[in-house]
Amino acid sequence: MVGQKVSVKEFDMKKSLKLIGIFIIMLILITVFASCLTTTINYTLTFKVDGVTYATLKTDGSSAITIPEDPEKDGYDFGGWFWDDGTFNQSFTANSLLDAPISSNMTVYAKWTLDGEEPEDITYTVTFNTNGGTEIASLTIQAGATISLPSSPTKTGYTFDGWYLDSGCNTSVESLLSGTISQNTTLYAKWTLKDADTFYTITFYSKGGTDVEPITAKSGAEIVAPTEPTKTGYLFVGWCPDFEAYATVSEPSTGIEEENVGVLLRFKYNLYNKGWKN
Template identity: 35%
Template sequence: FEWAYAGTANPGDNIIGPAGGAWTTFGPTDSNGLAITSISSLSGDRIWVREVMQEGYIAFSGDTSTPRDNVSAEMYCHEDVLNYDNYDYIINPVLGETYYCVAFNAPEGGITTYNLTASTTGFGWITSDPAGINCGYEAFDCEEEYEEGTEVTLTATPGGGQKFDGWGGDCSGTSTVCVLTMDGAKSVTAAFSLIPGVITYTVTFDGNGGTPTSTDVVVMEGESVDPLPTVTRDGYDFVEWNTASDGSGDTFTNSTPVIADITVYAIWQPTSVTYYTVTFIDGTTTYATRTVADGQSVGGAMPANPTKTGYTFVGWNTQSDGQGSVFTSGTVVTGDITVYAVWQEYVTPPVYGCTDPVAYNYNPDATADDGSCVYTRSGGYAGPAGVVLGEEVEECGIYLYEYIQYGADNNPYEVRKLQAFLNLHMGSSLPITGIYDLATMDVLSQFQVRYKDEVLRPWVEDAGTHCDENEPTGYVYKTTKRWINLIMCPTLDIPMPDLSDYFPKADCSAYWQAVLGEEVTAAEDGVSDGAVADNATEENGTAEAEGPDELAPEDEEIIQLGDEVETENREREIPISWLILVVILVVAALIWFVLKGMKR
């Protein structure tokens, strides 16, 4: 590295070798990566520092863009850590103070490293320079990575009563020092054994409930064990090694001389635990409390997240305004603490869809209309508000498609459109639910009576399946559906359906007998029989027989309004019209025989 006083120009980030001139060279770095220099006098407000570049190393890019994509070597002491240049300064230095600069660089093509592995037999140790290996009794750093070309010095040190027998692996010989050049992966072993003729003793270290459970160490007579083995036990603190398992014997330390085989025991005491309280506050109310051991976290005992209408729970925080530290199940507790629920007002996102209840694709969950409403199956417009019969309509189509009956599995889209239609044309206020309930059926019945000439009378005169044209059906079937569609779209060409093939035909004799009985009573009150009869002919009839289009074939069940009628094994009365026809045929036959006799 090189340093210079304030006012010294940058000789260039990537010149090879020392800059010379006003620049003073120091270093190179030692095995720990440090290069140190002392400056005895100051000049100006800063000291400049730079790296002495070497051949084959990555150049400084000088990239100052955002983001910095061209990462390279860097040298910094002050504030330009991201400029990737080889020129920085220590501002306003003071004599006697210590300042640090950091530089990083690497050979072009990257740095190659190799692994060094060490092991021992017997009682002894292997250490290394540069540091990294410290392997043997109670020392477990037996593996280290070193850069290619690094010289590593290994030293073998025998324990008490032991001698070094020699190296194995990539080291050889009996010298306690071995030097390796890291030009590949290396592995070494140091062997130790007892010195012949030396009196040794075994010290057995009993874990006394701890781990490891037992460790044997061999030492020469009069020597001590240093370092002592390390043991652990959950929930307990280690106190000492003692010659008695209950701690009533003598303390055994790393300076106790060993003069015989001996067993010593780990002495334990329960870990002293301090507990703290975590208080969870929601608004002004204590939501929950938890007791936590010092240095531990709440973990799985974290309370369930609170709820608040119209708000989303963000989390717990050490400040009620959420500007403190976040508290989670993993936060380490080191004292009593109060945390607060932090909320964010919830804004319900809009649900887009068709919001018009009379549309075929009406979405009752939609809160914002997206213009997708369709009013016919083919996508044409057929509403939604309806039109006055006879009024010109630019574009419309079929409004209702399907059969609707109370208690049936009705199409909710069709029912919604029916409910909207009835509210518009009958002045009702039915909720648009898509459910064909009794309230909807009642309003539909009123509609059928209002338009009985178009809806109910055809079932009396054409079908002959019912008797009273003032009795509504409550079904949406052929004539009802036809008339609703014509009201919604007068330009449609929908003819009256052919109802003549519908069975069974109604037996209206009892109905007419009751009607005629009422007419006789009316005549006795001064009303003309003829007038009553005419009125009955005009206004009395049967109700619309409703049911799916596919009903009425001979092998299908016929839906009959009114009381149920069993058709099997039932005697039917002969209708009056049939009797009249029979009389006419008999009279005609008699006339024919008379005329034939006269010819003779």
């Protein structure tokens, strides 16, 4: 209303509200500005040397970084960091992320040279000790390359349990498969005995006849009768299962399970052509 007077108290209240509003606006602007200056670190960059983690650092994925100190290796010169392991075609530097930002955790790999040679000029031999199994030919691997294992060997009565880096078969080859080859290496086969099959021996006593070779057979297996023995002046009748009983065994047993068996030969004989006699 025209001419209405405003009290000092009301004026101070309006002034205070105005100042509070200005303060809130400034606070919002400061927060937004600060957030623009703050870089969020989202990704992990891993530096690997011969398959082993050498260093890690955090990055926003698009800024320059500080490269770790160069690694050292006896007899080798460090050839830099690379995105690709083994082929070493894509180099990685402190400014690589400026040109090619990343959007996930990444790994770079160390390259080595030996006496001025490139790794592709160096080869190593991987030898396979099969510990009694079928032979496996050695492999020639380029330095820095990964190993692809051959087909598994076999060994009668045993199950193959993998390759190991030591003769005692304590350290699995997995650690080598995840890295690269850097020296001549021997891998050892580990075996586990299968559930043992039970075998029995059948011995034939020919009682003066021609010798008959023993037969060894697995429990429950079907066996084939041996060639019949001969004895001058006698006719072979069959086999007895023991030394005392003379019941003729005309067909071989097919289920030998309890113990080794001795089989006695039973002959009928002709005495001066006077007839057959037991």
